[in-house]
Amino acid sequence: MKIPDGQLSLTLNTGDTIPQLGLGVFKVDDDVCEQLVLDALEVGYRHIDTAMIYRNEAAVGRALAASGIARDEIFVTTKLWNSDQGTENTPVALQTSLELLGLDYVDLYLIHWPAPLRDDYVATWLALEELHAQGLAKAIGVSNFEPEHLEKIMEAGSITPAINQVELHPAFQQRTPRAFQEPLGIITEAWGPLGQGKYELSELPGLVELAKAKGRSIQQIVLRWHLQEGVVVFPKTARKERLVENLSVFDFDLTAEEMDIVAAMDINKRVGTHPDDGNW
Numbered sequence: 167m168k169i170p171d172g173q174l175s176l177t178l179n180t181g182d183t184i185p186q187l188g189l190g191v192f193k194v195d196d197d198v199c200e201q202l203v204l205d206a207l208e209v210g211y212r213h214i215d216t217a218m219i220y221r222n223e224a225a226v227g228r229a230l231a232a233s234g235i236a237r238d239e240i241f242v243t244t245k246l247w248n249s250d251q252g253t254e255n256t257p258v259a260l261q262t263s264l265e266l267l268g269l270d271y272v273d274l275y276l277i278h279w280p281a282p283l284r285d286d287y288v289a290t291w292l293a294l295e296e297l298h299a300q301g302l303a304k305a306i307g308v309s310n311f312e313p314e315h316l317e318k319i320m321e322a323g324s325i326t327p328a329i330n331q332v333e334l335h336p337a338f339q340q341r342t343p344r345a346f347q348e349p350l351g352i353i354t355e356a357w358g359p360l361g362q363g364k365y366e367l368s369e370l371p372g373l374v375e376l377a378k379a380k381g382r383s384i385q386q387i388v389l390r391w392h393l394q395e396g397v398v399v400f401p402k403t404a405r406k407e408r409l410v411e412n413l414s415v416f417d418f419d420l421t422a423e424e425m426d427i428v429a430a431m432d433i434n435k436r437v438g439t440h441p442d443d444g445n446w
Contacts (some may be wrong), residue, residue: 167273168239170210172416174393178328179351180305182273185241186393187413188213190357190400196225198404203229205406207240210413215331215400216267217245217278218259223266231268242269245278245309246294248446251286256293260302275303276331279444280315291319298325305329309357310441313346320350331355334397335362336370336388336428337435348396355398357438360385364437372427380418383411390415391428 167183169175174186189206191199191214199222203214207229216226223244230240244267250259260275275294280287294306307329308316320326330347334340334356344354361367367384368374377384385401389412392399401412420428 167212167241170212173210173212173413174416176353176396176398178305178353179326180328182304184274184305184329184353184398185211185213186398187211187389187415188215188241188243188398188400189409190215190402191222191226192217192220192357192402194220194222194402194404196222199225200229200232202404202409204233206409207233207235209406209410211409212239213241213243213398215243217247217276218250218263219245219247219278223263227266227268237269241273242267243274243276244272245276246290248279248281248284248444251277251281251284251290253289253293256290257297260297264302271301272303274305274307274329276307276309276329277311279310279446280308280312280441281445282315282442283445287315288318288322291323295323295325307331307352309355310439310444312441313343315441316347316350316352326350327352329353329355329398331357331398333358333436333438334392335359335437336367336373336391336431337361337365337433338437339429339432341432353398354396355400356392357400359392359399359401360388362437365435370431373431376424376427380420380424382418386411386415387420388428390418390420391425394420394425 309331
């Protein structure tokens with residue numbers, strides 16, 4: 167796909183490119199989501215991340231249609247919810263998402279959680295492989311998978327996930343899962359990259375000083391750190407001015423020493439659900 171000038175992208179194991187910074191619409195109500203996505207596309211976003219459980223796929227679809235931007239210039243991700251896992255349910259769920267989005271295919275389809283107590287994620291992965299073969303999902307991947315979950319689906323299947331989307335932010339940097347998956351060609355995506363407001367970024371040692379030294383906001387420093395880590399990142403906002411600010415992170419770099427300052431902020435502070443517990 168065509169990436170806007172100056173922005174960054176990564177190459178998936180399918181050979182396709184994925185914009186490295188996108189807009190996530192978690193907890194964005196359907197009635198405001200359409201305008202938010204339209205605003206994001208207007209200012210230059212080309213990657214939208216939604217999910218069945220967000221209940222705003224229809225709003226995303228309306229925005230995509232109204233934007234006038236060619237389909238092959240927008241990367242769309244959606245996710246399969248836990249209760250839709252399984253050999254029979256998975257194809258139906260994707261078809262429902264496609265209808266809501268108004269699309270013939272999604273660029274990336276993810277299993278939202280392994281939900282290990284349901285014990286359906288391996289069969290579900292095999293169903294995703296078939297949907298990929300049919301062209302309904304150009305790339306397939308997972309979300310919130312630990313190394314043991316990844317091992318099981320790769321042992322059973324024939325396709326390595328393109329993506330594993332996980333909680334990742336300066337206080338929780340996921341070094342162990344990343345060390346397992348990235349050498350296999352599985353790109354890491356970050357949800358909650360700014361900590362979801364569940365702790366004060368300004369309290370992390372050295373971050374305020376680093377932002378002042380670079381003449382940037384704390385949030386821009388954190389997003390730039392993600393980009394230089396080789397992570398796909400989805401900051402969430404409902405304000406157009408913050409959309410612009412979050413996208414304005416491609417015209418500066420962090421030095422190796424500055425990257426080390428952020429790396430030292432890791433205190434293994436998970437603020438979301440552990441993957442073993444996401445069995446809703």
